[in-house]
Amino acid sequence: MIWDLHTHLSGFDGATPREKMAELIRFADRLEIERVIVFMGYPFVYDPTPEQLREQNDQVLEALQPWHPRALGFVYLSPKHLEFSLREFDRCVRDGPMVGVKLWVAVKAHDERLDPIVERAAKLDAAIFQHTWTKVMGNLPGESDPWDVVALSRRHPEVPIICGHTGGNWQLGVRALRDARDVSADLAGSDPTAGLTEMAYRELGAERIIWGSDAGGRSYGSQLAKVTGADIPESAKKLILGGNLKRMLTPILRAKGVPL
């Protein structure tokens, strides 16, 4: 069972969200990916306005419609537009089909403006996904690193949070997450550098690692190799490839009456 935590419409051929989604599924089929989480529309915008957020979420909602619940969605929000983001959460998650929140690079995760979003998501057991990277040349102004996610997690104990990309520079990212027990590591969207999954397994344990691809910017295959090619037990691979994400989403999927 393979569930992909991390896909985008961007990077797929097609003139409409539905056409792009059909491509996303066509490639996923070839690698037997059972379910996909989709977030953010196109084009990517670092610091989106409320109108842009709504437009991108509408694209995802449109794309999901023919494929739900094989395809699930996270709502793209920005803490810079907090009141709007809370309303958008209600529209897309509380009253819509989405099951999580995606936070990208508008505001760093340590910022207290994230708190109301996290609290609202936690109430509904919605997943919380925060992009992170640690670039040697420096991050974007609002781009989080794993330490920012750890700071956020400390303010919200017991709330599961996913650290997107494990910081990209995963040797740093895994270390940063070691003691943050409620934070899971997303494997997606970095080069398939050997040793990533082994280190995450050794330091975090299999239960805190979630596989994602970052398709269409990344190849499903290059990213899947991080697990299929890793020197870790088969039981751990099963958790990473789908078991952990399914466990995390089960409460909200059940609440929404979505078949598992």
Next chain:
Amino acid sequence: MTVDVNVTLGRWPFRRTPGDESGAALAQRLRARGVTQAWVSHFDALLHTDLAAVNARLAEECRREPLWLPFGAVNPTLPAWRDDVRRCHEGHRMPGLRLFPNYHSYTLSQPVAAELFEEAARRNLVVQVALLMEDERTQHPLVRVPAVDAAPLADLARRWPGLRVIVLNQRPGPPGGVRALVEAGAVSFDISMVEGTGGVAKFVEAAGAERVLFGSHAPLYYWDAASLKIQECGLAPELEERIRHRNARAVLRAA
């Protein structure tokens, strides 16, 4: 059956990688995945100055392990680099060279690059050019090595039209860049850093089916990545065979 044109022996200077315990351990991993031949260089070549010794060790490892086909490293900014080429060719009987212009502090537009390509052409050696080894964003802060600009390769390939050049670790960029190299001469590419969903199929469209080779960049990358990238594309069996081994064998046969 797979011919992997991009494998490196030894240890990456910045961390251990699974399978780097020994050449035998790496060979065992690759054989288990269906690799029938791997074209190898050595990680020591990146930062060592005594490349003659590095190449001698590489040749010795390849004599012990029939899976390996050695590609020696030459740095044309070093004294006596022509003798390194001679030793690779005449002494170690290597079919080609693997160049690391960024780690060796020269560009492909400098005269030393042309001199090296001329020497390789004269000896009918295959020339592999590694454009980068790792994501520039995740490099060690004290060892930041920018990617090689491949554009001057077009001029080099035009000047020595029979010279077989393989570009390793090419990031997918605008198709025009790849086409310019393909049209300039006998330039091929490996798929180790080709990314994006369906990226290999798009890369084949840009470069041509004869110019795309299977390269994994193992053990720095998970070997499975290159293989699964092909599987994801659902290529016709004949095209997949070309990429997995026939194109590489054709490059060697063209001697």
